[in-house]
Structure formats: structure tokens, C-alpha cells
Amino acid sequence: MNAEVTVTANDGNWNAQSVVLNNTPEAELMVRVGDIDNLGFGWPLRFDPFSGEDTPVHAYPWVNNPLDAPGTDRISVISSYSYVRDNTPCGRDGYTSNTLRPGNVVIPIALEYASALTGITISSAALQLFVDDFQAPYFCASYRVKINGVRIPILEAAINSLVQTGPIGKLITVPIPQEYLYLFQSGAIAIEFDDVTTGAGDGYAVDFIKLLINPTAFAKTGTITGTVIDESTRTPIGDCQVSTLGNVATLTDAEGHYTLTDVPAGFVALKAFKPGYTQDQEVTDLIANAAVEVHFALNIDTAQYAINVTAQPIEGGTIEGAGDYTSGDMATVHAIPNPGWQFMRWWEENEPLENTPLYEFTVVEERALIAEFIPSDHFNLTVIKSGNGKITSEPSGIDCGTICNGHFAAGSVVELSVTPDDLYRFANWDGACHGSLPTCTVTLDQAQTVLANFRLMPFAMTVIGSGSVTSEPTGIECDSSCVGYFAANATVIFTATAAANNQFIGWDGACADFGTAPTCELTLNKAQSASVKFESIAPADQYELTTVVIGNGVVSSESAGIDCDANCSNYYAPDTLITLTATPGTDAQFIGWGGACTGNETNCTITLNESLKVVALFNGTVFTRESLAWQVTEIYIATQGYAPDNEGLQYWVNRIETDSVWNQTTVAQSFFDQPLVTAKYPESDGYGRFIDALYRNLFGRGADTAGYNYWLERLESSQFTRNQMIITLLLGGWDNPSPDAQADMTRFAHRVEVGLAFADYQAQHGIVYGQLTDTDQAYLRQVGYDILLNVTADPATRDAAIATIPTLLSPLH
Numbered sequence: 001m002n003a004e005v006t007v008t009a010n011d012g013n014w015n016a017q018s019v020v021l022n023n024t025p026e027a028e029l030m031v032r033v034g035d036i037d038n039l040g041f042g043w044p045l046r047f048d049p050f051s052g053e054d055t056p057v058h059a060y061p062w063v064n065n066p067l068d069a070p071g072t073d074r075i076s077v078i079s080s081y082s083y084v085r086d087n088t089p090c091g092r093d094g095y096t097s098n099t100l101r102p103g104n105v106v107i108p109i110a111l112e113y114a115s116a117l118t119g120i121t122i123s124s125a126a127l128q129l130f131v132d133d134f135q136a137p138y139f140c141a142s143y144r145v146k147i148n149g150v151r152i153p154i155l156e157a158a159i160n161s162l163v164q165t166g167p168i169g170k171l172i173t174v175p176i177p178q179e180y181l182y183l184f185q186s187g188a189i190a191i192e193f194d195d196v197t198t199g200a201g202d203g204y205a206v207d208f209i210k211l212l213i214n215p216t217a218f219a220k221t222g223t224i225t226g227t228v229i230d231e232s233t234r235t236p237i238g239d240c241q242v243s244t245l246g247n248v249a250t251l252t253d254a255e256g257h258y259t260l261t262d263v264p265a266g267f268v269a270l271k272a273f274k275p276g277y278t279q280d281q282e283v284t285d286l287i288a289n290a291a292v293e294v295h296f297a298l299n300i301d302t303a304q305y306a307i308n309v310t311a312q313p314i315e316g317g318t319i320e321g322a323g324d325y326t327s328g329d330m331a332t333v334h335a336i337p338n339p340g341w342q343f344m345r346w347w348e349e350n351e352p353l354e355n356t357p358l359y360e361f362t363v364v365e366e367r368a369l370i371a372e373f374i375p376s377d378h379f380n381l382t383v384i385k386s387g388n389g390k391i392t393s394e395p396s397g398i399d400c401g402t403i404c405n406g407h408f409a410a411g412s413v414v415e416l417s418v419t420p421d422d423l424y425r426f427a428n429w430d431g432a433c434h435g436s437l438p439t440c441t442v443t444l445d446q447a448q449t450v451l452a453n454f455r456l457m458p459f460a461m462t463v464i465g466s467g468s469v470t471s472e473p474t475g476i477e478c479d480s481s482c483v484g485y486f487a488a489n490a491t492v493i494f495t496a497t498a499a500a501n502n503q504f505i506g507w508d509g510a511c512a513d514f515g516t517a518p519t520c521e522l523t524l525n526k527a528q529s530a531s532v533k534f535e536s537i538a539p540a541d542q543y544e545l546t547t548v549v550i551g552n553g554v555v556s557s558e559s560a561g562i563d564c565d566a567n568c569s570n571y572y573a574p575d576t577l578i579t580l581t582a583t584p585g586t587d588a589q590f591i592g593w594g595g596a597c598t599g600n601e602t603n604c605t606i607t608l609n610e611s612l613k614v615v616a617l618f619n620g621t622v623f624t625r626e627s628l629a630w631q632v633t634e635i636y637i638a639t640q641g642y643a644p645d646n647e648g649l650q651y652w653v654n655r656i657e658t659d660s661v662w663n664q665t666t667v668a669q670s671f672f673d674q675p676l677v678t679a680k681y682p683e684s685d686g687y688g689r690f691i692d693a694l695y696r697n698l699f700g701r702g703a704d705t706a707g708y709n710y711w712l713e714r715l716e717s718s719q720f721t722r723n724q725m726i727i728t729l730l731l732g733g734w735d736n737p738s739p740d741a742q743a744d745m746t747r748f749a750h751r752v753e754v755g756l757a758f759a760d761y762q763a764q765h766g767i768v769y770g771q772l773t774d775t776d777q778a779y780l781r782q783v784g785y786d787i788l789l790n791v792t793a794d795p796a797t798r799d800a801a802i803a804t805i806p807t808l809l810s811p812l813h
Helices: 153-159 178-184 628-640 646-658 664-671 675-680 688-699 705-716 722-735 739-764 774-786 795-812
Strands: 018-022 027-033 109-112 125-132 144-147 169-175 188-194 203-215 221-230 241-243 249-251 257-264 266-273 280-286 291-293 296-298 304-312 317-320 323-326 330-337 341-348 358-362 367-375 378-386 389-394 405-409 413-420 425-431 439-443 448-455 457-464 467-472 481-486 490-498 502-509 519-524 528-536 543-550 553-557 567-572 576-584 590-595 603-608 612-618
Touching (some): 153 266, 188 378, 188 448, 221 266, 280 296, 330 341, 367 405, 457 490, 457 774, 457 795, 481 795, 490 502, 490 528, 528 774, 543 576, 576 590, 576 612, 628 688, 628 722, 646 739, 664 722, 688 705, 688 722, 722 739
Parallel strands (some): 221 296, 457 528
Antiparallel strands (some): 018 027, 109 188, 125 169, 241 266, 266 280, 304 323, 330 358, 341 367, 389 413, 490 519, 502 528, 543 567, 576 603
16 A cells, blocks of 8 residues: 655645645645545555546444544444334445444535635536445435535435445546535535435445536546437437536437547446436446446436425515426426515425526426525525534524524624534534634624534543553544544543553543553543553663763664664663763764763763663754744743643733733743632642642653752742742753753753644634633643653654644544
8 A cells, every 4th residue: 555645736735634725737726625545544556546446445444533534534324224223225234234323423524615715706616525335226225415404416316326335435526516506605515425214224434525616627537438229219319418417418419429528537427318208327437548338228208297386485586487397308497586585595395405596407206396585684694514413593593403594684693502412512613603612603794604513522542651542432542642532421441551561650631530540431521631651661670771862963882772863771780881972963063961971071981770861962952942932832831731722822922022011921920810820839739839840841850859949948938939930940941051951951842842833733723712612621721731741852752742733632623
């Protein structure tokens, strides 16, 4: 399998979960959700997912990656299937048999691109979907495909034609009919694949969905040729329309021949239609730059069907076009609003259709259509739901659930409220609402769209040292940092397992009460996180030598065991004589030793009669502290021990920039007026706890006796305030040139860099502290603490922590 990172002009970075690109070779705007990775299995060597080829058969089930975009790279089983009754019409597939609720519930897949729509008029659109294991014909399923709650017949026809036994994946390309383009104007859509009626045992997966706004050309295409004949007479049918579900269309010649060129590669569903005949549909796989033949045989059809139309409310307008039609006729119904009214949309069987007053379609069955009219001084409010829950409005009008579009008088202030289903929690709003509070207010000064995201309960786990944590039920299985999702109020047992030659030390965070017990049992009624610590076990009768390298250089030992440019360690027998050599890198110089070694000679010899640490300092490492964001982050970490929330960080940066009263010292003092800090360091506890915490936050170790006594005397005698102590320790650490101090401050600098990346991720993904619930705020603070636990003076630990930020913060956006 190919594991290299692929970046293309058409699709951007294939590893990214969300990509928005303007003016690609294929379209004016490309929006993709989901990484292009074959459900996490990777692509075979030289396999092109856009070529139209099927993937090889792959294993199932698989462990969901919490970093994957919601709804992608996961097994979904249609909601009408019942694991209790299991009375399927045509059996059930492997996805249904090998997964359980709630892990396989249908989740709509959301694409957001509002900011990229600026200056773009949508005249056409197409969807490309890489889908897996849809088997509606085999298992008697009937999928409904909805965009923002509106059924899209052309997408349903494509999905219900797929037979992906294997399971295998393939690409399908479907254009969006003009009458549904309005759904894309808001810059946010949610696509849902579900069967709510049959109870079929069919599951599926989606690798990625790609939206092309105003497409110009498809990168991979092929050709389809064939003939259309009369089934009974076996004679050719001329002037018959053959089309690929709207992508490409042509008419047959007098001999019944047709040719379709530039057809997008992948799964293709074709239909042949001529008035007076039944419509016929065939499917084929089309490989890029290849040609296939598809032939049709049509039967004569003269059946009559009634098209009934109703205005709702009756006083809203009139409708033209109702009546009886011959099968295959084109019907056009026209909704004409009365004065003071405006047409809203067409409905059928309580399902919203398009919003254009003129609705044209081919008659193949009886239909009962409703034209919805609203007062002309009203605006529409559309709610898009992702996950399982209900959204209602005050005043009434939205009950989604079932009614996800409502209209309100211009200027109305509408409050939306969410109620998660039993297994879910409300995650956050998007669109015209933001944050994770259970209510939001929208002013209808224009048509508005709101997204409400429901998720399973998240739990974050951070592993310190060498070991792993698993959960029962499954959801957590990691040896670094991970996030699992569980049903709300589920009881989950976490088990810590040390790696070879390591031992379990204990739990922290949500599991802290379980101390050194190897398991932690929690009821998950809110977003939470925990950490677990392991330590290496020293071999019997041996001591550990730890080497810390700061700057551009390498330390090696005369005998085997030590050879590193960062942090490393090894065990030795008692009284072993060890000679260490410091070798500067290119254009660098050795500054000196710290820890168990002293001086600035490049060689140091020690006798190991206890576990020791040695620090080697080279030049070449410079940390720039000039930015205000850096200085405020220092205060966050020194005072509270966790990476900052971005909203708070930017607040304090702005105060310093705009008001001369504020500086690093006064900001530090203000921290002690905040409820979270006063609760952490109550005055009744004295200063001892504060001194020790400050040393640990800054230097990664408790205060030494001399330092502890020094600061305790000065704080108790009011020679220093707590904020002055913070700034004094910070500046003293940065100004101290000794190797030991530089090792401490390098670790602290790496923690600051992680903190800045933590805040930047929040800014980039719309996570605003003040718009989070109390439990989500607590979760943000806790993972901000957890993410710093593994950070040392080794830059690799900084990089590893930054890499976990998307995982830990994924539940908040």
C-alpha cells in the first residue's frame, strides 16, 4: 500500500480531512471532506481512486480513527434495521453482522465552504463520492439520499444501483440538477445516506465526498457506446435520449446508435428514455481513457398517471399543470403566489423537493405534490442536523426531527434549542450559530442556515511512558494520545498495560481517584479526559544514566550505550566508569556540562554509583520571546499548568497592546483574581502548594529545599507577591546561562510552543472558550494540561505533542 503523502492540483493534500480550493483545473471551487485513503487501508501501488477502478476487497470491521471527518471512514448501518427483531427482507451483510449500535448509526457528512463562495455565482455543481459496500439490490434496501434534508432523486438512483459485494470501493460522479442548486448557496451542506423504511440489513462506508462548484472538466473520463431497440420488434429506436444520470446526454441516430464521450470515470448509471416507452436503466464500470458498450431494449408504455397539486395554505397562491399524463410525458407544474405571498418549495409525502416555482419532471407514476407559500415579508430558517438529536424553535416553526425548514417574519428573533437522543451529546453549532451551548439565537434579517452537530460522548486518553490503555466497550486503544466515542451515560472500564520492562505508576485526570489500580471505571455523562503514567523498570542491580542534549551537538559514551543529539539513557552496573564526549555540530560550539558533569571540557568521566543525569549545552538553540502571545502563554502554563484557550490568550494580548497599564506582570497578577486560579491556590492553603506547583510548571520538578524556603519566606513577609515571583522565576530562568538552567528553560520553551499551537488550532477551527458548555470548557482545560505531560527538552516530544492536538480537540468542533 502506498503511504506517501499525495498533493494534487485537483484535490489538495489527500491526508487532509477538509480541503477547500478555488480555481482548480476541474472547477471554480472544490470542496472535499474526508481524507483520500481507502477507509484508512491505503491505496495499492499505482492505484488511482479517480480512475474508475474498484478497490481490492478489504477486511472489516476496522477501528474508527477519531480524526476522520464525521461520517467518513466508518461503517454505517441504515436506521430502519433492527438488531432486536432482525427481520430483514433479504438477509444482512457483513457490515451489519459485525458491528453494533451506536457505533454504526448513520451520521450525515457535512461540507462547509461559505468563506470560499465570495464572488462566486453557482451555475452548476457536481458531487464525486468514493463509496464502499452499498448493496441495495442484493439486500432489498431503498436508500434516501438527502442534502440539507431534501431528497435528491438522481443521487438516490445512483446509490440504489450499486452492488459493491466484497466489500469494495469505487468512485461515482453525479451532477446536481439545476432545481437543487439553491441548497448549495448557503456554503454549508449535510449529505445523508439512509433507509428509513425497509429494515434491510445493509451497511456502507464513505471514504470522501468532493463537491465541484461550476465544474469545467473532469480529470478522468471515458467513452460509452451502444444501441437502443424496441423490445418487442427488435427494431432500432431513433431520437431516444441516453444519459448518465444527468452528467452527459445524447440522442440515438436512426439506427439506434449512440456515443457518450467525456463521461466521468467510475461507476456509471445510464438511462434510456423516449416518450411512449418505459424508461430503462443499466449500470457499468468505466475506467479512465477506456470505452465500454451498454445496450438497451425498451417496452412500449401508454399508461396514464394523475398528477395532483395542492396549495398550502390555500390562500397562498394557485397552481397550474395538474392533470392526467401519459407515461413518459414531461409534466410542468407552476406555483403562482397571490399578492402578499411568496413561493417557498414543493413537497411530496412530507419530503421537501426543489424551491423553484416551475417544476418539470418525467411522468412515470402518480404523484401528489404540495406547493408551500409563505408571506412575502418572511424569511426562511433552515436547520441542518448531523448526528442524532432534535432541534426546536421558539417561536414554533422548527421541529427537526421532521420539520427542518421554517419561515418567520422579517426581523424575528428565533431561539433554537437542542435535545440529544439517548446515546448522544450535543457537540456544537455552526452556520448562523456558534458554540456548544444548548440554545442559540438567530435574527431573521435574511434567510439563515444553522448546523447542529450531535456526537457520541468523547473521552480523551494520554499515555505517558511505555504502555497502552484499552477500554471495554471498545473505543480507546492507544499508546500515546487518542480519543474514543461512547454512548452517553455508558459505563466504561479502562485498563492500563505496561510495556515490557516498564511498570504502571498511576492514573490522573478523570481516573485520578483510581490511583494505582490497573483499571478505571467511569460513567461517561460528559466530555472527559484522563492520563496514565508508566515508568521503565531498572534492571536488577543497575543504575540509569540519562543524557540531555541542548543545542546543536551530540553526546556519546566511550563504551556502548549513549549516543544521542537530544535525550537518551542507558543502564549500567554499579561503579561503572563512563566517559562522555560532547561533539558540536556544524558551526556550533560546546558551552559546558551540567548535572553530574561540570566544566566545559568536551570529555567528562563519571562513576555510576547511583542513577544520574548529565546535561550537555551547545549553542544553536534560540527561543524568541518577543511576541506577546508567547509571554502570555508563559503565564498560562506557569500559573495554571495547561495550554491556553485561544479566546483568553487573545484577550490578554489585546489588553497589553491597547492599554499601557497591562504588561506581563499585571496580567500575571490578574490571573490570581480569576475563579479558576483562586480555586487552585486558595489563600487558606498558604504558599507552599503554590511554590511547588510553579516549580513543576516551569522546570518540571518540585522546588529544592533552598529554593522552597527562600520563596516561602519572601512571600510570607510580603517582599514578593505571587505574580512577582512568577515573573522573577521566568526572567531568572531565561537569564541563567548554566547548562542545567538552559535544560529547564528548553523544556519550558517547548511547552510554550505546544501551547501556542494548541491555541492556534482553536482559532483555525472556530473553538471559542466562551461559547462552550461548562463541561466542554473543563474538557478543553484538561486536555490542555494533558498535552504538556510528555513534553521535555527533547524537541521530538514537542513535535509529538503538537501532532496530537487535532485528536484531542476533535470533539469540540
